[in-house]
Amino acid sequence: MELLKQMCNIFAPAGDEGKMKSFILDYVNTHKKEWKAEPKIIEGDGFQDCIILVFGKPTTAIFAHMDSIAFTVKYDRELVKVGGPRIKHNYPLWGEDSQGPIECEMSVPEGSKKAYYKFDREIDRGTQLVFKSDFRTSDDFVQSCYLDNRLGCYNALKVAETLENGIICFSCYEETGGGSVGYLGKYIYETYGVRQALISDITWITDGVKHGKGVAISMRDRGIPRRSYLNKIIALAKESNIPFQLEVEDAGGSDGNQLQASPYPFDWCFIGAAEDNVHTPDEKVHKNDIQAMTDLYKYLMEKL
Known part of the structure; x- marks a missing residue:
């Protein structure tokens, strides 16, 4: 968990994501030659502090926001x-x-x-x-501030190790309602024809989503993904035999909401481990759910 610990200690509030961008770029450039496929890195003034990694011939994109509350x-x-x-x-x-x-x-x-x-x-x-981060681990749990969404970015970097075809977008401003996903979606749709996405973010422990029961696939929150795409995701998750839970909520949002509000025909689904003590210094996630999250993302990115 050393990588996750480092990420939880980086100063990157919404609107000031520069240090997290630099960290991720350094990490990618250091490790990309060890990965199954080496990505094309897209970043710069036209993308503000966001990063796009393009692997092979992509059909699906992962979105993970870098900012924190x-x-x-x-x-x-x-x-x-x-x-x-x-x-x-x-x-x-x-x-x-x-x-x-x-x-x-x-x-x-x-x-x-x-x-x-x-x-x-x-x-x-x-x-x-x-x-201030106080990163703690036990046999079953990891606990720190900003697991939302450093854990989503961590997941994306672990998936990158074996990804052959796909896109990973590290986005900004999610905690304040979005603002970067629109132009990221525009770029990957117009350049690569990609119009389906997975949202690598962290959700909540609730009456229906428990610790240690697998990664949560959100059937809806404030946003509602297209049912045919959602059904495809759930069918693949069942086929994979990777532990997962189905989430149904009436509040909360993510980069998926911004994709849905864009003028591009994106399908999206939020898939993430669930945490206790949301938006506090003591966010808490079960390690088995983290592993299930990464395993399911790797499986879906091969199949979608």
């Missing part, structure tokens, strides 16, 4: 949410401003819905702060 320093020590992080008194935060590195704590007055920072000086207005 965070907080922005407002006025009078107040913190504004980036995405939907949970707030709690004394949560550890870190970042950097013009005056230097910052390690501080969150302050939530009793009965208040607002969060503030506790630090020995004023932090520059507009500074982004993220949860």
Whole structure:
């Protein structure tokens, strides 16, 4: 889990994904010659901080968002949410401003819905702060902030090791409603004719989705994937004998929603391990579900 641990410690809140982009590019360039197929790397000004990896003759794309939830320093020590992080008194935060590195704590007055920072000086207005990582593993679980979605990116990089034909898109801005998937989808549809996708992201432990029961295939959340494509995914998952669970929710969203809102005829399905303690420093995922996630992605990318 060393790779995942490194990724959970990288500062990459929504809108400031540059460090994660650099990490992934370095990792790909270091390891690509060890992979079954060497990808074409597409990135640069026209793609902002996103990365596209193209393997062979692709028919399906994996989307994994690099950004995390965070907080922005407002006025009078107040913190504004980036995405939907949970707030709690004394949560550890870190970042950097013009005056230097910052390690501080969150302050939530009793009965208040607002969060503030506790630090020995004023932090520059507009500074982004993220949860401080405390990466823990046990026989069964891994626990840290930002498993959503460093684990989705980790999964994509593990799939890349054996991928012969396919595309992996590392996207930005997902935690704040999207913004990069539209042009990524446009590029891969118009350049490669790819119009089906898997969303490598992390979902929630709920009444119907449990730890250790396999990767979750989402039949719907706020978005609804096309049923014929969903049925094909489920049939392949059954054929694979890899453990999986079916998820049905009425809230939540992902890069899949942005693909559905694009002017391109994409089919998509969210497939990911489920976590407890969502959007906190203590997100928790079962190791068997991580393995099932990677195994199912490898199988689907061969069959779709």
